[in-house]
Amino acid sequence: MSNEILSVLEYMEKEKGIGRADMISAIVNAIRTAAVKGVSAGQELKIEINPRTGALSAWTVLKVVDSVSDPKTEIHVEKAQALKPDAKLGDSVEKEIDPSYLGRIAAQTARQAIMQRLRQFEKDRIYDDYKDMVGDIVSGVVRRRERGDLVVDLGKAEAILPPKERVMTEDYAPGERIRCLLLNIESTPRGPEIILSRANPRFVKRLFELEVTEIGDGTVTIDAMAREPGYRTKIAVSSSDGRVDPVGACVGARGARVKSIVRELGGEKIDIIRYHSDPEDMLIEALRPSVPRNTQINTQTRTISFEVSDEDLAVAIGKKGQNARLTSKLLGWKLDILKEKSQKFDFEDKKRMAVAGINQIPGIEDDLAQQLVSIGFVSPEAFVGVEAGDLVDAGFTTEQAEHIMKQVSVFLDSQKLSQ
Numbered sequence: 001m002s003n004e005i006l007s008v009l010e011y012m013e014k015e016k017g018i019g020r021a022d023m024i025s026a027i028v029n030a031i032r033t034a035a036v037k038g039v040s041a042g043q044e045l046k047i048e049i050n051p052r053t054g055a056l057s058a059w060t061v062l063k064v065v066d067s068v069s070d071p072k073t074e075i076h077v078e079k080a081q082a083l084k085p086d087a088k089l090g091d092s093v094e095k096e097i098d099p100s101y102l103g104r105i106a107a108q109t110a111r112q113a114i115m116q117r118l119r120q121f122e123k124d125r126i127y128d129d130y131k132d133m134v135g136d137i138v139s140g141v142v143r144r145r146e147r148g149d150l151v152v153d154l155g156k157a158e159a160i161l162p163p164k165e166r167v168m169t170e171d172y173a174p175g176e177r178i179r180c181l182l183l184n185i186e187s188t189p190r191g192p193e194i195i196l197s198r199a200n201p202r203f204v205k206r207l208f209e210l211e212v213t214e215i216g217d218g219t220v221t222i223d224a225m226a227r228e229p230g231y232r233t234k235i236a237v238s239s240s241d242g243r244v245d246p247v248g249a250c251v252g253a254r255g256a257r258v259k260s261i262v263r264e265l266g267g268e269k270i271d272i273i274r275y276h277s278d279p280e281d282m283l284i285e286a287l288r289p290s291v292p293r294n295t296q297i298n299t300q301t302r303t304i305s306f307e308v309s310d311e312d313l314a315v316a317i318g319k320k321g322q323n324a325r326l327t328s329k330l331l332g333w334k335l336d337i338l339k340e341k342s343q344k345f346d347f348e349d350k351k352r353m354a355v356a357g358i359n360q361i362p363g364i365e366d367d368l369a370q371q372l373v374s375i376g377f378v379s380p381e382a383f384v385g386v387e388a389g390d391l392v393d394a395g396f397t398t399e400q401a402e403h404i405m406k407q408v409s410v411f412l413d414s415q416k417l418s419q
Contacts, residue, residue, distance in 0.1 A: 006054025
């Protein structure tokens with residue numbers, strides 16, 4: 001039996017990470033509990049296991065008396081003194097017994113109790129291993145489907161990806177590797193259950209935190225988010241350092257950073273805009289390239305009413321109302337979008353609209369925008385094929401020209417990725 005116990009101790013320690021002392025305590029308690037319910041009913045037992053050899057030793061604890069009425073719990077003083085010379089009436093002595101005396105039924109019951117304790121150890125270990133990872137991204141392998149859930153093997157434990165936390169446009173087969181947000185650890189009658197998510201907006205936020213160094217170090221902050229999983233996400237970002245463009249930092253050189261996140265999300269479109277505390281300014285940012293006009297804000301109902309032109313109406317609302325819904329979630333305001341009444345624009349109106357169109361490029365100030373419009377650059381798309389030298393020829397300094405082309409490039413890249 002000692003070899004069996006030693007094998008159990010070594011296996012639990014190496015494979016399950018359960019300490020030898022904890023396992024010995026569980027086995028001893030299980031054997032004692034099983035024995036006192038069986039052949040040793042009514043007796044007080046002391047059981048020890050040698051942690052090095054696995055040898056099991058057992059004793060029955062007896063009270064020293066001068067007249068024995070119950071041999072299972074009492075021992076005559078003369079016999080007690082044979083075991084312990086200084087024993088006297090009222091003392092307790094330990095009499096060693098053969099472990100096999102505990103019986104086959106006790107051993108079987110103990111084995112069941114040991115397995116139950118092992119399961120509890122594993123449940124506690126799962127909770128301890130993963131409780132500090134809630135909110136982080138974990139990687140695992142899809143194993144099977146179980147009552148609609150995807151069971152994902154994380155290595156040390158299995159987790160589930162429920163239907164409500166999956167993205168409708170994604171499908172995973174057994175054996176496929178998957179990254180998810182560790183959303184929560186729920187207590188169930190079967191023990192702690194690790195819940196994963198790919199649909200939660202925090203999954204996208206955490207991806208940006210891992211991919212964008214400036215977000216990780218706190219220079220750039222994600223101030224607002226709205227997501228329709230599998231289709232589109234809008235995020236609003238700001239920078240604590242005036243020298244760092246928050247949108248450009250998230251997009252990355254030639255869109256490398258945001259492209260990596262889009263790939264992880266299976267092609268989900270991502271709009272990145274600059275955050276403004278003023279809801280009207282945020283509305284203008286969130287709806288680009290659509291231009292809201294005649295904006296009215298009702299703070300009591302938290303509703304923003306505005307008009308857009310015929311050309312901008314479809315873009316502002318989006319496919320099946322998606323763009324309007326996301327913009328509303330991003331701002332935290334209800335939107336009332338109206339079709340603008342037709343009107344004629346004079347030259348100055350058109351010029352102001354063109355300047356507003358150029359101003360949507362982060363980093364292009366009013367004076368530069370007016371200069372650009374005056375030489376024919378009435379929209380960001382007008383810069384396609386233009387080089388910095390062309391702007392220098394038009395009267396801009398080399399520094400101004402390079403600054404303008406850099407800002408235009410970043411803006412156009414972000415627009416392409418969001419389409």
